[in-house]
Amino acid sequence: MKGSGRLRELLASQRPVVAVGAHDALSARLIADAGFDAVWASGFGISTANAVPDANILTMTETLGAVKRMIEAVPIPVIADCDSGYGNAINVMRTVREFSHEGAAGLCLEDNVFPKRCSFYSGVQRELVPAEEHAGKIRAARSAAKDPDFVIIARTEALIAGLGMDEALKRARAYADAGADAILVHSKAASADELREFVARWDGGRPLVAVPTTYRDTSVAELQAAGFRMVIFANQVLRGAMRAMQDTLRTLHETGVAAAVDDSIAPLADVYEIVGLSELQENERAYLGPKDTPTAVIIAAGFDPRLMPLTHDRPKGMLEVRGRSILEQQIQGLRDCGVTDIVIVRGHQKHAIDFPGVRYYDNARYRETGEVYSLFCAAEALTGQALFLYSDILFDPAIVHKLLRARADVAVVVDRSLREEAPDATAAREPDLVVTDGRRRSGHRFLPSEAGTRVHRIGARITPQQANGEFVGLAMFSARGTVWLREVYDSLAGRRGPFHEAPSVEQAAFTDLLQELIDRGHEIRSVDVYKGWTEVDSFADYQRAWGFAPDGTRPEPKRHAG
Secondary structure (H helix, E strand, O other), rough: HHHHHHHHHHHOOOOOEEEEEEEEHHHHHHHHHHHOOEEEOOHHHHHHHOOOOOOOOOOOOHHHHHHHHHHOOOOOOEEEEOOOOOOOOOHHHHHHHOOOOHOEEEEEEEEEEOOOOOOOOOEEEEEEEHHHHHHHHHHHHHHHHOOOOOOEEEEEOOOOOOOOHHHHHHHHHHHOOOOOOOOOOOOOOOOOOHHHHHHHOOOOOHHHHHOOOOOOOOOHHHHHOOOOOEEEEOOHHHHHHHHHHHHHHHHHHHHHOOHHHHHHOOOOOHHHHOOEEEEEEHHHHOOOOHHHHHEEEEEEOOHHHHHHHOOOOHHHHHHHOOOOOHHHHHHHHHHOOOOOEEEEEEOOOOOHHHOOOOOEEEEEOOOOHHHHEEEHHHHHHHHHHHEEEEEEEEEEEHHHHHHHHOOOEEEEEEEHHHOHHHHHHHHHOOOOEEEEEEOOOOOOOOOOOOOOEEEEEEEEOOOOOOOOOEEEOOOEEOOOHHHHHHHHHHHOOOOOOOOOOOOOOOOOHHHHHHHHHOOOOOOEEEEEEEEEEEEOOHHHHHHHOOOOOOOOOOOOOOOOOO
C-alpha cells in the first residue's frame, strides 16, 4: 500500500495516529524502527539541520530533497511540513505535485504569510493570510493532487496569533469546506485547555491534529480522549540529538580521549545495522562477484594474565614493538599485501584499539569466552574470502602473500622450523602444533608444494614428536570455506560439554574449530613457511620481539601502581 493510502487508513482507525518529527533520513529511519505510525518531515527540523532559521530560508526544492531522502529511508508514511506552500495558490499546486510525485503521503499547509516565521519565535509579529486566501490554497492543493489518497492537512495559527477561539474555528471550518482532510490546530499555551475547548465546539467533520510542544505534559491518551485523531511530536528528536552531540563534543574537548564517550554513543555495529550494511554486502555478493581480496578478521578480545602488568591498561595487540603496536604493524602488513577490508574483534580495554579505516566488533563476554566466540562476534564479516589472524603475531608480509595464493578452501600457515627450537622453549610456549601428510620434515632445506599438504590434526595437545610443524596463527578461507565455517559453528549451537581441547564450544580456541572442520571431512591444506614470524605470548616473547629493533633495546616490566 502506498504511503498516502496507509495514512488515510490510520486516520480512519480507532486508535490515535502518532507521528514524530524528523530532520533527515537517519532520524526518519530511527523513528520508523521505534514503531511510530508516521514521520513528520519537520520544516523546523530540516531548517535547523541546515543551520538556518525556520523562516522559509530554504527553497521548496531544498526541502523536497530532504523529504525525498526520508521517504526512501522508511516504510511508513511521511507527511511533509510545507509551511505556507512556498507562495500563493499557484505555487501550492506545484508543491503538491512535486511532493506527491516523490512519494509523500501528504502535506501540511499553514495560514501564515509567506515567508513564514516559526510559531514559537518570540518578538515576531504574527501575520496570517485572510481565511479566504488560505482556503483557496487548500482548493488548489486538492485539485493538483493526482493521487486521490494524498492527505492534505490544513493548519491554522489563529490561536498562536492571539486571534481567539472564534477566529480559529471559523478558519478551520473554511479549510475543511475547501477540501482539507484534517485540521491541525496549533497552540503555544502551557496547557491543552484551549484545545479541549476547540474540540468541544468543533463541528467541521474532519479529524483534528495536535502538536504538544508547549503543553508537553499532556499525553497522547489525553489528547485522544479530548478528540484528537493525530498527535505530532514535532521537534523532540532534533533537540535530543543536539543535546547528545553537545555533550559528546564537550567531553571530547575536555578529555581528548575517544573512549571517554564510549558509554554514551552508539556502537559502530548499530550504525552499520541502521544504514543497511548487511543488505549492501548481500547485493555485492549477488551482483559484483567475488572480491579480489579477502576480509581480514583479527581476534584481539582476550585478556592474557601472563603479560601483566603490561596488559593492565591495553590489550596484548597494543603492546609496542619497535615503536609501533603489534596491531598497527599487522594492519600495515595486510595493507601492503592489498588487504584493505580489516575487521578487529575487541574486548579487554577495547577503547585502546582505534585505527582509521578499520571495522570493529566487540565481545563483551571476553573474560568467559574463547577465540571462536570472539570470531563469530564478527559473523557478518565472514562472507566471501576471509583471512584470520591472531592479534599477537608479527609476520613478514611475504607469508601473507603466499597464503593469498593458496589454492585451497581452507589453508593454514605452518612453520616447518619447529624441530630447530630448544625443547624447553617449545614447552614454555605451548604452541599449536600440526600433523600433516608426508614425513615429519623440518628446517629450511625443503621445497614446499604450491598445493601444500593435507592437515590431519591441529591443537596444543599434539607433542613435538608427533608434529610436522607449528600453526602460525594465520588462516585463509575461500568463499566456500567461510560457508563451511559458518555451517559448522551454527550446528554447534546449544552443544554442551567438552569440545576438542576446550571445556565448551563457548570457550573453544580457533584450532578447536579447525579440528572440527577436519573431523567433518573438510580438507584443510598447509601453507609451509620457514620462520619469518614471531608471537608474543609471554614477557620473554615480548623481549625477543623487541630484540629485532635496530638498537637492540628491550623493555623492562613496569610495576602497576596499586
